Amino acid sequence: MTDSFYALVPAAGFGARMGQETPKQYMPLAGRPMIYHALLTLCGNAEITTVFVVLSSEDTLWRTFDWSTFGDKLQPLYCGGQTRAESVLNGLLASELEPEDWVLVHDAARPCLSALQLTRLLDELRNDDVGGLLAVPVADTLKRSDAMQRVEHTESRASLWQAQTPQMFRTGLLVQALQSIPNVTDDASAIEALGLKPKLVSSDTSNFKVTYPQDLQMAELLLQHGNIK
Ligand code: CTP
Ligand code: MG
Numbered sequence: 001m002t003d004s005f006y007a008l009v010p011a012a013g014f015g016a017r018m019g020q021e022t023p024k025q026y027m028p029l030a031g032r033p034m035i036y037h038a039l040l041t042l043c044g045n046a047e048i049t050t051v052f053v054v055l056s057s058e059d060t061l062w063r064t065f066d067w068s069t070f071g072d073k074l075q076p077l078y079c080g081g082q083t084r085a086e087s088v089l090n091g092l093l094a095s096e097l098e099p100e101d102w103v104l105v106h107d108a109a110r111p112c113l114s115a116l117q118l119t120r121l122l123d124e125l126r127n128d129d130v131g132g133l134l135a136v137p138v139a140d141t142l143k144r145s146d147a148m149q150r151v152e153h154t155e156s157r158a159s160l161w162q163a164q165t166p167q168m169f170r171t172g173l174l175v176q177a178l179q180s181i182p183n184v185t186d187d188a189s190a191i192e193a194l195g196l197k198p199k200l201v202s203s204d205t206s207n208f209k210v211t212y213p214q215d216l217q218m219a220e221l222l223l224q225h226g227n228i229k
Helices: 034-043 068-073 084-095 115-125 171-180 187-193 213-225
Strands: 005-010 048-055 074-078 102-105 131-137 142-145 151-155 161-170 199-202
Touching: 005 034, 005 084, 034 048, 034 068, 034 115, 048 068, 048 084, 068 074, 074 084, 084 102, 084 171, 084 187, 102 115, 102 171, 115 131, 115 161, 115 199, 131 187, 161 171, 161 187, 171 187
Parallel strands: 005 048, 005 102, 048 074, 131 199
Antiparallel strands: 102 161, 131 161, 142 151
8 A cells, every 4th residue: 555645734824923914824925925835845746645725714815816726636624723733633634634644734834845855754754653844953052041131041952953844744643642732833742742753854944934024035035046946
């Protein structure tokens, strides 16, 4: 039996830190709504069968764009929750995937994911017992602050990684994890809370999450150079 791979893109947030009227996943970026870029990479991978997009039940913007280039491979699900974890869990339940299916959960707000990073994740994890995630070793020196925003001490950055997405797990395991531990900011945290150890797959900082207005320019530059897709 060959493995089946699916992607699920939570896109039911508001982008509060972006501070704009339009939810950030729909903000214009390199001539497209931001989410388009991640969908292009995910749908472009021949091993991924279907890309589910989890939208808020109140979303009115999705249907204003033309997604026909992705055909049936793209499946919107109007079942977003109050938090990212809730959106992911609702989406997994609505997708009706089999427990053994691999699912790659990827933020709509990481438009610069490259085909190469995606392939590396699939290749490094397809035979893994747990699954894992793209991540980057921390490069900067880390300071812990006191209440007055003064340096309490310097933390060692050895063995510290910044977690990215996609995060790839078996659907059944991820559903079980998110149902038992709902207050997590990424999928791997829920798996870790079950006592398992997700694998860290080396990525690079180009796959950063667009969070603040100043991140838009960097994403635009990376996408327009076109050498990373
Ligand atoms: N997300 C979601 N459902 C939520 C909250 C977030 O599907 N209730 C999605 C976002 O749309 C985004 C991804 O999770 O694609 C990562 O979240 P984040 O970057 O934090 O986006 P927002 O929550 O929209 O932004 P902010 O935290 O600034 O409000
Ligand atoms: Mg958020």
